[in-house]
Amino acid sequence: MKSIKNFKHLFPALLVLAILVTSCHSIEVLSSWSLESPPEGVLKKVMVLGIMPNRGERENIELSMVNELGKAGVNAATATSIFGPKGFKGLSEEQIGKKLIGSDFTSVMIVSLIDKEKEKDYIPGSSYTSPRIVGYSRYYRRYIVSYDRMYTPGYYRTNTNYVLEADLYTTSDEDALVYSAQTKSYDPHDSKTLADTFAKSIVNELRVKGLLK
Secondary structure, three states: OHHHHHHHOOHHHHHHHHHHHHOOOEEEEEEEEEOOOOOOOOOOEEEEEEEOOOHHHHHHHHHHHHHHHHHOOOEEEEHHHHHOOOOOOOOOHHHHHHHOOOOOOOEEEEEEEEEEEEEEEEEOOEEEEEEEEEEEEOOOOEEEEEEEEEEEOOEEEEEEEEEEEEEEEEOOOOOOEEEEEEEEEEOOOOHHHHHHHHHHHHHHHHHHOOOOO
């Protein structure tokens, strides 16, 4: 009897835990564009450059994108591994593209954080029942069980959403924009989760657009 009563008081905490476990991070492709006839071999060797608020986020996004491209058979490298953590400091996206002209890279993918927004979601309360033993006769070995109705109040949860953009440029003299996409990530757990899901979505989009065979 005592153990059941104690367990009853754990229900609110278990319910909150279940909500946290079952809630999952999601990502949405807001827009994507590509040239109708992209240059042949544009993805032969790609440099990935992250333009992010801090070094850790930049390294995560570069590594995740390089790993996903590698799984798709693309030779790719991070800008950090070649030019160092401050190699492109103070340069615009256009200047970065020009800097790579003449190298053995066929293209450069620039990943930028466009927007970071916070929003509040209201999680409504819920009710449930739990068994409660209200009587017991040791002579007749009989239990009398009723049910307590319990209620978990609603609460507000703050989510942080990220809008990221990936732009793929050739490193030829034309320095043309070949592909561009924007995604919105809804409340990722950390920068690694953000980077991994973003990279997967972009590589999938490259397949959809026909840039990856």
